[in-house]
Amino acid sequence: MYFTDNIKDFCRTFLRYIGNGYTKMQISYIPEKKRYKANIISNKLKNKYETDLSSGKRQYRKKKGKCNYIGIQYQDKFFVILKTNGEDDSRNKEKWINVYRKPIKLGNFLEIELIKDERGLNTFKLRKEVLKNIKTNIFLAIEKRNGTSFHKEIRKIYNLHRVLKYRGFYMQLSHILKEIKEEQKKHGTKFNLPRFFY
Numbered sequence: 001m002y003f004t005d006n007i008k009d010f011c012r013t014f015l016r017y018i019g020n021g022y023t024k025m026q027i028s029y030i031p032e033k034k035r036y037k038a039n040i041i042s043n044k045l046k047n048k049y050e051t052d053l054s055s056g057k058r059q060y061r062k063k064k065g066k067c068n069y070i071g072i073q074y075q076d077k078f079f080v081i082l083k084t085n086g087e088d089d090s091r092n093k094e095k096w097i098n099v100y101r102k103p104i105k106l107g108n109f110l111e112i113e114l115i116k117d118e119r120g121l122n123t124f125k126l127r128k129e130v131l132k133n134i135k136t137n138i139f140l141a142i143e144k145r146n147g148t149s150f151h152k153e154i155r156k157i158y159n160l161h162r163v164l165k166y167r168g169f170y171m172q173l174s175h176i177l178k179e180i181k182e183e184q185k186k187h188g189t190k191f192n193l194p195r196f197f198y
Helices: 007-019 032-049 055-063 128-143 147-163 167-187
Strands: 002-004 024-029 069-074 078-083 104-107 110-116 122-126
Touching: 002 007, 007 069, 007 078, 007 104, 007 110, 007 122, 007 147, 032 069, 032 078, 110 128, 122 128, 122 167, 128 147, 128 167, 147 167
Parallel strands: 002 069
Antiparallel strands: 024 078, 069 078, 104 110, 110 122
């Protein structure tokens, strides 16, 4: 079980294993009142899925046509169990989800999705609903000429920009910039934008 305590490390670890053939997943979110049991839950998942096998044992399972599992823990909030193709163990017949079909919730207002960019490479982007909420707040601030609210939302994007250094997110930034310029022109505002937008 790999422990990650920040978004950057989680995304990097997740992508590394996707690239190694772990293309199915399960996500287990820990209720806040049970987060003190995170270590206990981690050990149970590790034993159930044998996530800590040596590379030699993984190769043996692969040759036998069996799947392998790997686990990633994010703080005390959730676990992701990833699985390769291959014969599943009889005790682990749960429903597995394709990694491209399930958003990952990293916080109360932050969800990301794994996609392939135009080059066919794996990358992350914000979930559509999260992006829509940010844009709605920005456009409302522009309409009401509220610079404080505008820059508050821009700071949210800046904080995401510091950790989500992925092409999918940068493409979203490019579209947001274009829409912000259009909205500012429409309402006659000239709120400054940070350099990372350009």
